[in-house]
Amino acid sequence: MKRFILAFIAAYIFLFLWGWLLNGVLLKDVYAKTPNLWRTQSEMLGFFHWILIGQALIVFAFVMICAGGFSGGGVIAGIRLGILLEIAAIGMRMGVYTVQPFPGKLIVYGSVGGLIEMIIVGAIVGAIYKPPAASTP
Numbered sequence: 001m002k003r004f005i006l007a008f009i010a011a012y013i014f015l016f017l018w019g020w021l022l023n024g025v026l027l028k029d030v031y032a033k034t035p036n037l038w039r040t041q042s043e044m045l046g047f048f049h050w051i052l053i054g055q056a057l058i059v060f061a062f063v064m065i066c067a068g069g070f071s072g073g074g075v076i077a078g079i080r081l082g083i084l085l086e087i088a089a090i091g092m093r094m095g096v097y098t099v100q101p102f103p104g105k106l107i108v109y110g111s112v113g114g115l116i117e118m119i120i121v122g123a124i125v126g127a128i129y130k131p132p133a134a135s136t137p
Contacts, residue, residue, distance in 0.1 A: 003067070003128055003129060004063055004067055007063045007066070007124070007125045007128040007129060008059055008063050010128065011059045011124050011125050012055060012056060014120060014124060015059055015117065016055060018113075018116075018117045019051075019117075022110075022113040022117070026113070027106065027110070027113075030103060030106050030109065033103065034102070037101065037102065059121070062081070062082075062085070062121060062125060063129075065081060066081060066122075066125045067129060072131055073126065073129045073131045074126050074127075074129070074130045075123050075126040075130065077122075077126055078121075078122035078124070078125045078126020078129070079126060080122070081122050081126075082117075082120075082121055082122030082123075083115070083119065083122070085118055086118040086119075090111045093111055
């Protein structure tokens with residue numbers, strides 16, 4: 001349970017900070033070009049708890065999969081899991097792009113940022129859930 005809590009907290013902090021950097025700083029200008037698609041800043045703050053809960057659910061599921069021994073555990077397994085989950089997320093973004101007028105640039109940048117994010121989350125969680133060292137006789 002201790003490793004689970006540690007992995008959850010470490011991954012959650014990274015996910016939160018990366019989300020702020022990617023969406024609040026790096027992609028800020030892209031979002032600004034389509035103000036009709038987004039809530040106002042004050043409205044978003046009123047819904048901020050949903051971001052916190054959503055990110056907690058993502059991290060919880062990720063850590064649960066790693067804790068269950070995904071692909072033997074370790075950093076490489078965590079990275080592999082991150083890549084696979086981001087491939088699924090990219091597929092979902094493509095579906096959203098099809099039905100909503102999001103800028104293609106936002107989908108591409110969001111997907112690249114998401115891939116970086118999930119690789120790092122995978123490395124963090126995988127490092128905490130590394131397989132036990134083989135004992136030598």
